[in-house]
Amino acid sequence: MAKPRRGDTLALVIDDLAFGGEGVGRVDGYVVFVPGGVPGDRVKVRLTETRARYGRGTIEAVEVPSPDRVSAPCPYFGRCGGCRLQHVAYPAQLRFKERQVRECLTRLGGLTPIEVRPIMPAPDLYGYRNKMEFTVSSVPDGVAIGLHQADRYDVVLDIDRCLLQSDTMNVLLAQVRHEVTARGLTVYRLRGKGDTPSDEAAHGLLRFVTLREGRHTGEAMVNVVAAAPDVETLGPLATELLSRVPATTRVVLNVNAEKASVAVGTEEHLLLGRDHIRESLRGVVFQISANSFFQTNSGQAERLFSLVEEACGLDGTETLLDLYSGTGAISLLLARRCRRVYGIELSPAAVADAARNARLNGIANCTFLAGEVRHVLPSLVQEGVRAEVVVADPPRAGFHPKALAAVAALAPARLVYVSCNPATLARDLGDLAQRGYGVEWVQPVDMFPQTPHIEAVARLRRV
Numbered sequence: 001m002a003k004p005r006r007g008d009t010l011a012l013v014i015d016d017l018a019f020g021g022e023g024v025g026r027v028d029g030y031v032v033f034v035p036g037g038v039p040g041d042r043v044k045v046r047l048t049e050t051r052a053r054y055g056r057g058t059i060e061a062v063e064v065p066s067p068d069r070v071s072a073p074c075p076y077f078g079r080c081g082g083c084r085l086q087h088v089a090y091p092a093q094l095r096f097k098e099r100q101v102r103e104c105l106t107r108l109g110g111l112t113p114i115e116v117r118p119i120m121p122a123p124d125l126y127g128y129r130n131k132m133e134f135t136v137s138s139v140p141d142g143v144a145i146g147l148h149q150a151d152r153y154d155v156v157l158d159i160d161r162c163l164l165q166s167d168t169m170n171v172l173l174a175q176v177r178h179e180v181t182a183r184g185l186t187v188y189r190l191r192g193k194g195d196t197p198s199d200e201a202a203h204g205l206l207r208f209v210t211l212r213e214g215r216h217t218g219e220a221m222v223n224v225v226a227a228a229p230d231v232e233t234l235g236p237l238a239t240e241l242l243s244r245v246p247a248t249t250r251v252v253l254n255v256n257a258e259k260a261s262v263a264v265g266t267e268e269h270l271l272l273g274r275d276h277i278r279e280s281l282r283g284v285v286f287q288i289s290a291n292s293f294f295q296t297n298s299g300q301a302e303r304l305f306s307l308v309e310e311a312c313g314l315d316g317t318e319t320l321l322d323l324y325s326g327t328g329a330i331s332l333l334l335a336r337r338c339r340r341v342y343g344i345e346l347s348p349a350a351v352a353d354a355a356r357n358a359r360l361n362g363i364a365n366c367t368f369l370a371g372e373v374r375h376v377l378p379s380l381v382q383e384g385v386r387a388e389v390v391v392a393d394p395p396r397a398g399f400h401p402k403a404l405a406a407v408a409a410l411a412p413a414r415l416v417y418v419s420c421n422p423a424t425l426a427r428d429l430g431d432l433a434q435r436g437y438g439v440e441w442v443q444p445v446d447m448f449p450q451t452p453h454i455e456a457v458a459r460l461r462r463v
Contacts, residue, residue: 004030006050009060014041017096019423021084021452022056032057035150036078038088039096040066068092073126074163081150081157083164083450094119094446097454101422101444109426111439119444120307122300128449129164130213130279131296133263134173136180136206138187145177145209164450168220168247169211175244176209176222179237188227205230207256208263212288213247214279215298220247221277223290225254225263231271238271249273252290264291276353281305284332284361292353293326297447304418304445304455305333311416311459312389314338319385321412323373323392323403328354328366330391330418335363342385343368344376374402381410391416398424399431408435415460420447422454429458438463 004010004027012025014037023037025045031054034045042064045057062069072078072086085093098119105111122128137144137156146159161170179185186204208225222241224234231253238251250273254265268290276287279294281302288294295301308330312320314337322331325343327350335341335358343366345351351370358366369376373394390412392399398421399407407415415437419425429439437460445455 003052004032004047004050004055006047006055008047010045010047010057011063012037012043012045014039014043014066017088017452019100019452030055034059035084036087038066038069039092040068076147076157076159079149079157080146080159081148081152084150084452086450090121090125090449093449094121097446097452098444101425101442101454101456104422104426105429105442107426108423109430109433111426111429111433114439115441117441117443119446120303122297122446122449124297124299125449126163127166128297128299130166130215130298131210131294132162132165132169132173133208133210134159135208136187138189138204143177143180143185143187143206145173145180165211166213166215168218168245169213172211172220172222172241172245172248173209175241176237179240180206183233183237185233185237203227205233207261210263210290212277212290214277214288216280217278218247219249219277219279220245221250221252221288221290222248223252223254223263224271225256225265227255227257229253229255229267229269231269235271242272249277250275250290254290281329282333284329284357284363286327286329286332286357287353287360288327289349289353291347292350293347295329295447300445300447301329304447304457305330307443307445307457308391308416308418309334309337311414311457312337312391313414314389318388320389320391321377321380321387321410323377323390323407324394325354325368326350326393328357328368330393331366331368332357332361332363334391335366338389339365341366342380342387344373344380345370346372372400372403374400374406377403377406377410381406386410387412389414389416391418393418394424396421396424399428404428404431404435408432408437411436411462413462415462417458417460419456419458420453422456425456425458429460432460436462 014023016024023034044061047057049056144158149155188204210223212221251271253269319340322343331343354368447455
């Protein structure tokens, strides 16, 4: 068969899911990625893109649906860029995620044979997120506050209700939208050629709205990210939110006057309430500020942290290093089982939160240090710090090579790796295997149902 061309219609059987959740079908060996395809579907697909080795197409008809295809409950499914697996039955989602972890470990890490435990399912399939970030955008009939349209970072889909967040957060979202519209607040956009520097309407104010909630405490936070520190304009909005949604304990303004489209500010102003909300996990209370990292699925995080504790195998005599420690969740939960804990985290704000959380819970055997792991860890070793156990929860990019080398030089007896990216997990485990570590087991954990994202915990022992 000749290579298909753009605009062709093909009959396909979807036989797999790709990393991003797209269906994968083949015609005479030619791979076609199909958004919305479910393994087992027989579909007609119109090609929208063709490359030498693969193409991409849209479904024109599902001729025979897969037994794993279900109706997506969200009215925005297919248009919204999130929740790309709502149309896949949950047991099939779990099989897909577990298989991807196995394949990455074998193909990218060269780790075979290796024990991969059955994936740990999530108890809550919807309403589990304790943090959601919404973009504010101008639309012809007013203001949109929502999520980016699928594969379109320049188009914001107005969201009335997101199924991944709680009823409280959805009420807050609706109230924020009402207040923004009623008060005629302007929306940020880059100035065009015809605009003048003094044209405030062209520049606008609002950029993002981030909602957070302590799922075990009921406390809620609204973080408004704006282009200017306009406390006078946003103060009344904060007051109205508190009166309408009593769970609101904090409204904060973060200022981002830069072109970078990120929901983090260079300065922060407290508009109303405390400077934090609280969350409780396994008997430890955490104070969380607007820009601090915290696991976004509180219920499943407790199960994840129990798994990490099991993997550490602590008897109370160990010194433990917690790398990429964030606000100190793992450090503080494990401190009750260790002699000493050192946490290393790049964000000074997160380190301050971690130290504050240690004081709040009366935990005195934790020390938190700000800086990159690749720099701080060698300094600790030079100062004579030794550790029997290392826990690492790096970002999606995984370990920096120098940080991984520093861990190997420290030579802890046990290493527990928490990963949100199977590809970089496999890469780093393969590297550690060559540095004298054996992978005892890997446990996939589903932290984010309805999405392709996969968490995993690996236990390694120095051999």
